[in-house]
Amino acid sequence: MKILVCISKTPDTTAKIAFTDNNTKFAADGVQWIINPYDEWYALIRAVEFKEKDPSTIIHLVNVGLAENDPVIRKALALGGDEAIRINYDGKDPFAVASQIANIAKEGGYDLILTGKETIDYNSSSIGGMIAAILDMAFISHAIKLDINGNIATAVREIEGGEETDEALLPLIVSCQKGMAEQRIPNMKGIMGARTKPLKVVEPAAVDEYTSIASFEMPPAKAGVKLIPADNPAELVRLLHEEARVI
């Protein structure tokens, strides 16, 4: 089985969110960058588990971004994966990014393409579904479990108020979320090995951009907490009913 895992680079989950250039750019100074947690913990680790079960499995990682992304890609390679491809493209439009990945995927003959359910920066959860539509592949979104038996995939996806079990033939695209695999820490062998794994850089194709970011905005600051004495919780209930009018 040949798997392509889409890896995005995002600010750390605890990074301070601020903007510069008249609120048009993310303030990246001093920000620690990580592999998007959904891509790492769920998509990549599940792929690594498939390879542990069947060592003939080939895992390729793909990232869309500039050379500054290489350390994050190496970190992903330390967790697993045979080689990585970086598409040297700096766009933010989900369709353009998906088109770049689809170009690579088309050539690679992958049986399975895994993405995280969304990135923690732009939260668009679009890439998997878009690649599927571009390449006319089956798509299962927000899966919490995935098993492959021969050329049949069984996935469990979360739906409102429950779960749904789906079956599909490979090739298939799955977006992954919590439940799919457990977070791992790369070991020394993985880190050393990652240094020599191939990281291929390819130049981007000409693609359309459907959207652009006009500006950012911080949410209004909270007015501050209204503390209610612990010996009078009934006052909280009164305030929620009469002041906030939410109960």
Next chain:
Amino acid sequence: MVLVYIDQADGQIKKSSFEVACYGAALAQQLSTEACGIIIGNTSEDLSNFGNYGLKKVYSVKDASFNNLDPQMYIAAISGLAEKISANVIVLSNNTTGKAVAPGLSVKMKAGLVVGAVALPDLSNGFSVKKSVFSGKAFAHIKINTETKIISLNQNSYAVTKTDAKAEVEDYSANGGTPKIKVVKTDKVKGEIPLSEASIVVSGGRGLKGPENWGLITELAHLLGAATACSRPVADLGWRPHHEHVGQTGLAIAPNLYIAVGISGAIQHLAGVNRSKVIVVINKDPEAPFFKAADYGIVGDIFEVMPKIIDAVKNLKGL
């Protein structure tokens, strides 16, 4: 024309569908046009009632081949109708169906997509949609530069208003193509309010000390008609099922009221709940970071405070 996708499960229309209907109707007014809806799958509900929410007409796709969600079939049905009625804006809810369908619809219709919209577009300089980014910590204004536009609206972001107008209902037979996904089974938790649709959520953290104390959470939730949720450690420890986990890696929710009991409020937890309209924090540690994000708070022992809150709610409800 604005086309709104009306989502249903087991014949029941989802609450978020009324939000997108109202949003679509308001957007149509902005664009001096009309809003129509499409519903896929059988329902016994009276679809003409969507007129109450501003839709002129509802197209109903009843073909049994659409009974389960296969994104590409839904994409074919929605885009087919959009083309037929010359819809140039399509609105969906950013729920599990919307997330599965909207990206492919964007490709199929060569239409720019904004996922997680929180307000009507700004038309003063092109077509720009405000959306939630950085897991609720900020907003971005995204400009859609294509002729056709798709908006996926965050749940609980747009107020539902009603009139007594009626919508015309028309059966629409769509061609979805050959299914690629086979749904083997669905398991629904019976009698519980789905977390993503709940207007009130009562959530517990490690401060509850063990699953045996969850009665404090479930009882309050039951009284308030609320859904129950939990923090990540609680789900990881197996005290509560994973689908209740809200936060950065769990579900992101935006209820009208979020009551956090015994949760310290790590930044990853806040990322999943910071869009809630009112946040109440009950914690014995006055230094808990959650208090900074809260609207109301009680610093105290939850095992003493919670029973009193439950009693006060019972009083309020006349029980």
